[in-house]
Amino acid sequence: MKRVVNxxxxxxxxxxxxxxxxxxxxxxxxxxxxxxxGCAAGxxxxxxxxxIVCGNGNNGxxxxxxxxxxxxxxxxVCVVQTEDNGKRxxxxxxxxxxxxxxxxxxxxxxxxxxxxQCVIEALHGIGLTRPVTGKTAGWIRQMxxxxxxxxxxxxxxGVSADHGAVYEPAFCAxxxxxxxxxxxGQLLYPGREMCGMLTVADIGITxxxxxxxxxxxxxxxxxxxxxxxPVRPARSHKGTFGRLLVFAGSKDMAGAAxxxxxxxxxxxxxxxKIITPEENREVIQGTLAEAVLLTPGEAGFAPEDVAQAVxxxxxxxxxxxxxxxxxxxxxxxxxxxxxxxPVVIDADGLNIIAKHPKLLKTGGEIIITPxxxxxxxxxxxxxxxxxxxxxxxxxxxxxxxxxTCVLKDAATVTxxxxxxxxxxxxxxxxMAKGGSGDVLTGIIAGLLAQGMSCEKAAALGVFxxxxxxxxxxxxxxxxxVLAGDIxxxxxxxxxxxx
Numbered sequence: 001m002k003r004v005v006n007x008x009x010x011x012x013x014x015x016x017x018x019x020x021x022x023x024x025x026x027x028x029x030x031x032x033x034x035x036x037x038g039c040a041a042g043x044x045x046x047x048x049x050x051x052i053v054c055g056n057g058n059n060g061x062x063x064x065x066x067x068x069x070x071x072x073x074x075x076x077v078c079v080v081q082t083e084d085n086g087k088r089x090x091x092x093x094x095x096x097x098x099x100x101x102x103x104x105x106x107x108x109x110x111x112x113x114x115x116x117q118c119v120i121e122a123l124h125g126i127g128l129t130r131p132v133t134g135k136t137a138g139w140i141r142q143m144x145x146x147x148x149x150x151x152x153x154x155x156x157x158g159v160s161a162d163h164g165a166v167y168e169p170a171f172c173a174x175x176x177x178x179x180x181x182x183x184x185g186q187l188l189y190p191g192r193e194m195c196g197m198l199t200v201a202d203i204g205i206t207x208x209x210x211x212x213x214x215x216x217x218x219x220x221x222x223x224x225x226x227x228x229x230p231v232r233p234a235r236s237h238k239g240t241f242g243r244l245l246v247f248a249g250s251k252d253m254a255g256a257a258x259x260x261x262x263x264x265x266x267x268x269x270x271x272x273k274i275i276t277p278e279e280n281r282e283v284i285q286g287t288l289a290e291a292v293l294l295t296p297g298e299a300g301f302a303p304e305d306v307a308q309a310v311x312x313x314x315x316x317x318x319x320x321x322x323x324x325x326x327x328x329x330x331x332x333x334x335x336x337x338x339x340x341x342p343v344v345i346d347a348d349g350l351n352i353i354a355k356h357p358k359l360l361k362t363g364g365e366i367i368i369t370p371x372x373x374x375x376x377x378x379x380x381x382x383x384x385x386x387x388x389x390x391x392x393x394x395x396x397x398x399x400x401x402x403x404t405c406v407l408k409d410a411a412t413v414t415x416x417x418x419x420x421x422x423x424x425x426x427x428x429x430x431m432a433k434g435g436s437g438d439v440l441t442g443i444i445a446g447l448l449a450q451g452m453s454c455e456k457a458a459a460l461g462v463f464x465x466x467x468x469x470x471x472x473x474x475x476x477x478x479x480x481v482l483a484g485d486i487x488x489x490x491x492x493x494x495x496x497x498x
Contacts, residue, residue: 033065035201063122164188241270242449245313256321263442319349426466435483
């Protein structure tokens with residue numbers, strides 16, 4: 001599990017390494033510059049021409065050091081720096097003086113009609129919180145129009161390191177070399193698209209620099225599922241791995257119940273019972289004979305039968321495909337009022353809660369899995385507002401309602417009530433199909449049923465869901481994957497882990 005930082009955390013780590021452990025700032029800078037120079041050298045010829053555009057802070061100092069290193073490799077370097085505003089850092093002045101000693105000129109205007117194999121941007125780094133204006137904005141637009149391979153030093157200028165927001169203008173990089181840890185804005189959209197290929201370079205800042213502090217954000221890695229999944233004892237039975245109650249499906253929506261329940265089984269759950277309309281019986285029993293069904297009698301769902309099912313369950317998943325009619329609303333209220341176990345709420349369950357917010361107050365822990373449209377209904381925010389501040393929106397809701405919020409996007413955010421969040425890095429566009437969210441709900445519920453905490457089950461469930469999507473796309477291609485393919489691929493992914 002890797003740590004992901006915001007700009008404040010990265011600065012604290014940098015200062016701790018320098019002040020607490022005594023590693024000189026120029027040593028860290030040299031290692032940073034070496035990593036960027038290596039990226040440039042790996043993508044252009046050894047006699048190539050390189051434009052390096054630098055600011056007045058330490059990010060600019062990194063760029064000046066890169067210019068020296070590439071010059072020493074025999075490349076033709078052209079260095080441009082923003083005019084002196086009286087705020088050049090000590091390191092920046094030092095690196096500029098080194099270039100002067102080598103006879104490398106530093107320009108204060110962008111050269112006209114220059115052609116370069118590589119363009120390196122080192123203007124602001126991770127500290128930018130507002131749009132760039134004036135001459136610097138014009139330089140960014142010029143660099144974006146150039147044909148050379150574009151590299152951002154630490155963070156593309158114009159992209160928020162904290163939120164992934166993209167200001168206008170912003171440098172569009174083919175590659176970004178960042179230092180020590182990935183930044184949240186490099187993993188969240190739309191900033192992720194501006195970074196190109198992301199490389200995290202080791203420059204000598206280690207986990208000791210945190211001095212006991214816990215990061216606010218994490219991202220799971222391929223080795224994590226094997227370490228996080230519960231051990232399955234040899235002496236066990238179906239009850240050992242949990243009983244899941246699924247309230248899903250409505251007339252003409254049997255698939256939602258199938259995808260959710262089957263995904264839970266694939267994730268390792270022992271028993272699944274589905275509350276669904278009688279019309280779905282034939283479809284479900286024909287595709288998932290392992291599931292137990294609870295369907296309504298002639299008078300509808302008997303409250304005592306639903307209550308008994310709730311008491312039977314170790315975990316509850318509700319919402320996929322249930323609709324928002326009177327029966328769905330009544331059953332959702334009945335289940336949530338009586339639930340004393342973890343509940344995963346998705347889709348129509350969230351739309352019902354948007355109209356009846358008091359239903360969120362249950363006796364059990366809650367995980368919600370909204371997409372931005374459903375989150376808009378829960379929060380009153382617009383979808384564009386949510387997309388521009390995905391992590392903040394999820395965290396605000398999770399903390400306020402003391403639950404776990406899985407806010408779905410191309411880079412899904414899992415936010416926890418303690419202020420910690422996870423950014424997902426698995427998955428692909430093949431997963432943008434109907435039913436994919438139902439599969440995710442089932443995976444998370446299946447992990448919960450085996451005893452995982454809400455935080456870990458949600459974060460791991462999202463990661464496994466993405467891996468399953470990638471696996472399915474590997475077989476069917478990104479255009480043709482269906483939700484059922486993702487369910488099957490869950491089994492493949494789990495098989496690799498075990």
